[in-house]
Amino acid sequence: MENWRNVVLACVLSLLVLFGWPIVANHFFPPANPPATKIVKGKSVPLPAPGATPAADAPAAIRAREVVLKDSPRIAIDTPRLRGSINLRGARIDDLVLATYRETIAKDSPPVRLLSPSGTADAYFAAFGFAGDGVTTPNDQTLWQTQDSLLAPGKPVTLTWRNDQGQLFTIKLSVDENYLFTIEQSVANLSGNAISVRPWSLVSRTGHSKDPSTWTAHTGPIGTFNGATNYDVNFANLDGQEPGFFARIGGTTAKAGTNSFSSKGGWLGFTDKYWLTTIIPDPAKTIDANFRKGEGDRYQADFSAAPVIVPQNRVARSTSHFFAGAKEVTVLDAYKKNQGFANFDRAIDWGWFIWFEKPIFNVLDWLFKLVGNFGVAIILLTCIVRGLMFPIAQKQFASMAAMRAVQPKMKELQEKHKDDKQKLQQELLALYQKEKVNPLAGCLPILLQIPIFYALYKVLMLTIEMRHQPFVAWIKDLSAPDPMTPLNLFGLLDFTPPGFLAIGVLPILLGITMWLQFKLNPTATDPVQQQVFSIMPWIFMFIMAPFAAGLQLYWTVSNLLTIAQQKWLYSRHPTLRAQAGKA
Known part of the structure; x- marks a missing residue:
C-alpha cells in the first residue's frame, strides 16, 4: 500500500511539472526563436520570419x-x-x-x-x-x-x-x-x-x-x-x-x-x-x-x-x-x-549575472572563430566545462561510494528508531560525522551546472551572434528548436505538431542520455525518489523540446560526458560499481 501511494505521488508530481512548466516558462523565460526551417519529406525547407518585412517581390x-x-x-x-x-x-x-x-x-x-x-x-x-x-x-x-x-x-x-x-x-x-x-x-x-x-x-x-x-x-x-x-x-x-x-x-x-x-x-x-x-x-x-x-x-x-x-x-x-x-x-x-x-553593453538584457554570462559568451565566440561552427563550439565549451568540473565529479563519486558503504548501518538505525524521527536524525548525523560522509556532496556538480546552463541559455536567446547559426544536417538555426520530429514521421506527413508535442531528435537524445545517466547512479533508497528519477528523463524531454537546439545540444553532450566519467570513475570505486550492477 505504501509503495502504491509513493507511485501515485510521483506521478502527480510529474504531471504538475509537465503541465505547470509551460505556464512558468512563458512568464519567466522567453521562448526560442521561431523555427527557421520546416522538415518536409526529410529535407529542411526555409520558413518566412513571422511578422518580418515582406520580401522584395511583394x-x-x-x-x-x-x-x-x-x-x-x-x-x-x-x-x-x-x-x-x-x-x-x-x-x-x-x-x-x-x-x-x-x-x-x-x-x-x-x-x-x-x-x-x-x-x-x-x-x-x-x-x-x-x-x-x-x-x-x-x-x-x-x-x-x-x-x-x-x-x-x-x-x-x-x-x-x-x-x-x-x-x-x-x-x-x-x-x-x-x-x-x-x-x-x-x-x-x-x-x-x-x-x-x-x-x-x-x-x-x-x-x-x-x-x-x-x-x-x-x-x-x-x-x-x-x-x-x-x-x-x-x-x-x-x-x-x-x-x-x-x-x-x-x-x-x-x-x-x-x-x-x-x-x-x-x-x-x-x-x-x-x-x-x-x-x-x-x-x-x-x-x-x-x-x-x-x-x-x-x-x-x-x-x-x-x-x-x-x-x-x-x-x-x-x-x-x-x-x-x-x-x-x-x-x-x-x-x-x-x-x-x-x-x-546593457542594451542587451544580460540581467544580474552579466559578470558570468559575458565570459561564457566570449569563450563560445572565441571557439566559434576557431572552428567556424557554433554547434562544434558548443560541444567544445561543454568539454571545457566538464573538464573543469572533473575534480568535483571525483569527490562526488567518492562521496557516493562512502554513502553506499554506510547504507547497512543507516538501515539499522532506521529500523531501530522508526518511531522516533528526531532521534533518528540525531543518530544519522552522528553516523555521517563518524564515517566522514556528506549526503549532499552529490548535489554540488548539479548546483554548479545551473549558472553555466542559465548563462548559455541567455547567450542563445539574446546574442545576435547565435541567430541563424547552423550546426549539421537538418539543424539550420541553433537558436531555434530542433525541427526534426518523429511525430510527423520526420516531415513525411503533411502536418506540424503543436509546440508542446514537437519533440525533435535532440530532445529525444537528451531524454535517453539522461535515463542512461540515472541508470548508472546507485539506486535511491526512497521509493518516491526511485519513481521520480525513472520518470524525470522523459519529463525533461518534453520540457526541453521548445528550447533552442543549442541548449539541447549542450545538455545532451554534457550527459554523454557524464556517462563516460561515471564509467571511468566506477572502475576506481568497486563498491559503487557493484551496487550499480545490482540495480
Whole structure:
C-alpha cells in the first residue's frame, strides 16, 4: 500500500511539472526563436520570419513604400553595414536596412529592414531639430537644403535651412563603418537680437516590438539615465497601464503614461531582441528625456538639452549620436569604451549575472572563430566545462561510494528508531560525522551546472551572434528548436505538431542520455525518489523540446560526458560499481 501511494505521488508530481512548466516558462523565460526551417519529406525547407518585412517581390508592400519614398528628396546612405536614405523633409533618417543580416536563412531572403518612413505600415524613424522661444525653428515639413548626394564613412552630409528672421540652422550628419551616426547641430544667429534655442532628437516607431518582452529578456523602451539602465518602462505603461505585480515588487520606476527622466548623458530609444535604435546626447550635458505615446499606435523616445542663449553674430553648437543596427556584443562594448556611452553593453538584457554570462559568451565566440561552427563550439565549451568540473565529479563519486558503504548501518538505525524521527536524525548525523560522509556532496556538480546552463541559455536567446547559426544536417538555426520530429514521421506527413508535442531528435537524445545517466547512479533508497528519477528523463524531454537546439545540444553532450566519467570513475570505486550492477 505504501509503495502504491509513493507511485501515485510521483506521478502527480510529474504531471504538475509537465503541465505547470509551460505556464512558468512563458512568464519567466522567453521562448526560442521561431523555427527557421520546416522538415518536409526529410529535407529542411526555409520558413518566412513571422511578422518580418515582406520580401522584395511583394508588390503591395513595395508599392506603398516606394510611393512614400518618392514624396520628398533624399540623400542615399551607403556603408558596409547599412543601406538606405535620409529624408530632406524634416531631416529624418527613415529608410534603413541592415545589409549584413537577412530576414530568414533562405539565400534570396531580403535584408532586415529597421527603419521605414512615416506613412508606411511599420513607420520607424529618427528626427533631429530645434525648439525656441520667439524664433521660427524648422519643423517636420521643413525642406532642408544640401549640396551632398551620399552619406558614407568619411563622407558627411550637411543640411541647412534659413528662416526669415536671420537665423541659419545646420545639421551635419556623419556615419562610421558600423551603426553609429554623429549629428552636429548648430544655429548661427545673424539677426540683431539674442535668441534662445535648444536642440532635440527623437525616435518614433509604430506598434509594439514583434519580439515579446519577458521577465528575463526586455524589449521595448530602454534607456540609461544617470548611469543606471532602465528596463522598467514598457509599451503597456505608455498605453496607460500601471506596472504589474512583478514590476512593482522589483521597485520599478515606470508609471502609466509618459515616463520622464532628467539625466546627465545617457541614452534612450527602443530595443527588439536583436535590433536597437537609440539617441545619445553629449555625455557631459544634462537633458530632459521622455518615453511617450503619440497618436494611434505611435510611440516616441526623445530628449532635449537645456536652452542656449545665442547672442547676435554668434553660433551655438551641440553634438549627439544616433545608433541604429544590430546589438553585436563587441560593437556595443567598443562604443561603451571608445565613445564613453554609459552602460551601452546593457542594451542587451544580460540581467544580474552579466559578470558570468559575458565570459561564457566570449569563450563560445572565441571557439566559434576557431572552428567556424557554433554547434562544434558548443560541444567544445561543454568539454571545457566538464573538464573543469572533473575534480568535483571525483569527490562526488567518492562521496557516493562512502554513502553506499554506510547504507547497512543507516538501515539499522532506521529500523531501530522508526518511531522516533528526531532521534533518528540525531543518530544519522552522528553516523555521517563518524564515517566522514556528506549526503549532499552529490548535489554540488548539479548546483554548479545551473549558472553555466542559465548563462548559455541567455547567450542563445539574446546574442545576435547565435541567430541563424547552423550546426549539421537538418539543424539550420541553433537558436531555434530542433525541427526534426518523429511525430510527423520526420516531415513525411503533411502536418506540424503543436509546440508542446514537437519533440525533435535532440530532445529525444537528451531524454535517453539522461535515463542512461540515472541508470548508472546507485539506486535511491526512497521509493518516491526511485519513481521520480525513472520518470524525470522523459519529463525533461518534453520540457526541453521548445528550447533552442543549442541548449539541447549542450545538455545532451554534457550527459554523454557524464556517462563516460561515471564509467571511468566506477572502475576506481568497486563498491559503487557493484551496487550499480545490482540495480
